[in-house]
Amino acid sequence: MVAEYNLPSPYTVWVAGLDEIKAGHLANDIVASLFRVAIAFTISTVFGVPAGLALGQNAAARTAFVPMLNFFRFISPLAWIPFAILWFHIGDKPAVFLIFMATFFPITLATMAAVANIPSIYFRVARDYNYTGIDLLTKVTFPAVMPQIITSLRVAFGIAWVVIVAAEMVGCQDGLGYGIWDARNGLRLDIAVCYMVVIGSLGMIFDRLLAQLSKLPSVRWGYER
């Protein structure tokens, strides 16, 4: 049907996959990629969610920073590749930086929008019951936007996983993205397809795992109304 040199058959992909597993490449690449995504994703969340909470509560800060955030959101992480190498040389760091650049802005903006749209009735009630300062933030504002934060984390994880291929093309010697790059250079399309299958499958698995967060009893309300 399709020539082998255009699209490798499932069988050759299977054989290539077994070889990669036996050689230990695949496991090593999976761990390397997951590690980078985990680090970058954690940094994005740790900085993005609080930044979003702060911006959401402060209209003046929104006016000041949102244009900048939007500006950076529209720059493809690939555009940062030269700077990633220049600033972070080789190893995990440039890839982590690129994934961070791809995920930080969506998480921040989604959290900010969620906070800005919290129904004012919650704050009126909070005032009646003496919630102030840190209590107000952790017991009212944060739980009120938790469902949207979970959704934004799922979206951001999807972005991170997509970007990993590009991010690992620079300065890395392992990882799923590097694997595809390496297979391309060696004209081993069977290995490239094998890695594509792994990337797609892992992406689905991790999205399912993140979706479990939306089953927490205290956020169910956000998905059932």
Place this chain on the structure above:
Amino acid sequence: MSVNQSTSRLEVEDVSHAYGAVSVIEHLNLVVGEGEFLVLVGPSGCGKTTLLSLLSGHITPSSGAVTRSGVIRTVYQHDGLFPWLTVTENIEMGLRSIVDPSERRMELGELLDLIHLGSFADHYPHQLSGGMRQRVELARALAGDSDILLMDEPFSALDYQTRLRMRRELVRLLDKRPRTVVFVTHDIEEAAQLADRVLVLSQRPATVCRQLIIDAPRPRDLTNPDVIEATEAILEELGLSGDGGLDDESLIATG
């Protein structure tokens, strides 16, 4: 128990309020007595909710003064419960001032029994019916040290029969835990069934156009002669009795 001996006080002195150029309330005077059940009725958009927000302190009047003392809590039409908290946790919001955990637990159990929702203690608001949610809101507002309840059309999002049931429920709860209540409604029967005193407000800008005292003991049935008499008086004041409200002029006035 809670410190309800503290004097609650709610007084409005020559208050006017405007949103931009739109004057909503003009030169309003009002004193709410301790333990009184005051109902405000009036045409929609006449500024009832604004008045409640002024009483609760959520907004400050353009001129005049509102004096309040005691713990004030508002019960809203809907969505006043925090959806991320269970029934228990929502009611516990009202018990934050009680420091002793065992006392808090006792008080919580008592409130859950009071609204007959003990078996729903760990449910979330979205798992409850509208009537149940309002009962939880009532329990939360009555919890602990509250003195004054401001109620902003609390039953108007409910179906008719649930609404009738909730009025009886409110009377029963207030019998157990007396509070000063300011209750806003557009439902004239509701006013007649619940109030010690009804204030009929005029079209915007709101002023009091009639005050009505109802002495009959509660609970009052819809068919109670005192309720019917009060209903008639309010209808008349709103221009909705006899052939009032049928001529072109008043239709235009209602917009």
